[in-house]
Amino acid sequence: METNIRFTHKTLVEKCKTGHSSSQYQLYSLYVDAMYNIGMRMLGSKEDAEDVVQDSFVDAFKNLSKFKYESTFGAWLKRIVINKSINHLKAKRILAVPMEDHEYHLKEEINEEPIAAVDIKKVKAGMAQLPNGYKQIMNLYLIEGYDHKEISEILDISTATSKSQYHRAKKKLVEIINEL
Template identity: 65%
Template sequence: MKTDIRFTHQSLVEQCKAGHSSSQYELYSYYVDAMYNVGFRFLGNKEDAEDIVQDSFIDAFKQLHSFKYQSSFGAWLKRIVINKSINHLKAKKVDLVPMEESEYQMTQTTETVIPDVKDISKIKRGIALLPDGYKQIINLYLVEGYDHVEIATILEITVSTSKSQYHRAKKRLMQIVSEL
């Protein structure tokens, strides 16, 4: 019998709300590695990712009363980690370069390329080599699954800037991967 993860962790979350530190540790232990990976993908720095994850857990436990089970605890926590990572990058002044609409015309492509398993490691290395602004867009869109409207809201940019940055990032990523 498959168990819904939201209900599996609901009792832990409720125990955390009641102040049980052992339940907090259990939730922390369950999610820390996954949240570190999210933070690291955005920040590209081990120490920054560790700091962001710790801050995210502290904030999550402080704001646990606002968690209403509209998603899983993990999805809620992941959103906190992503927002903190982006805010950290903004504080470091990692800016996206806005483009004028007339400067570049987007075209829709219907062709989907599925990378070979060997190419996945090249793609990961390529993403790591992207400039931080491009890395953000690629991570939000391809890895985390946000759409351009959500990315625009998160990064406080226009939807067209999100799309153009994604296109430029993808083009640069393909160039990097072809050189690896």
């Protein structure tokens, strides 16, 4: 019998829906570290990440009746954490790097030079030095795996803006890494 991944931890989720507190704790224990890592990548602050993760779990447990197994519980919770992180950044007025009055139309760079193997520590250090707007786009696209259409919906920007911000962020990251 083949198991559908969307129903991972279904028993725990269903017990949580009935208010079973030890099941809530088990579900929390399974996902807290991964959600904290997402919060840290998005926010860059331990305290902010902890707050957002706690708020996300509270919201998730309050709204479990809305969870219909259209995705895994982890994916649903991840979306909550990302949305709360973005709202937290918006509240702090840390938005995507502003665009000029016109949008850039990016073309595929056919003759890009191959990038040499880079030390992961340099990449992490470079990511930490990126402006917050660039870091946000890089995290959503490269780390979290969202495409530009999804990013545009999450951040309430155009798809072209998402693509150009990503292109600029990538270029800036390469510059930073080369200086390290």
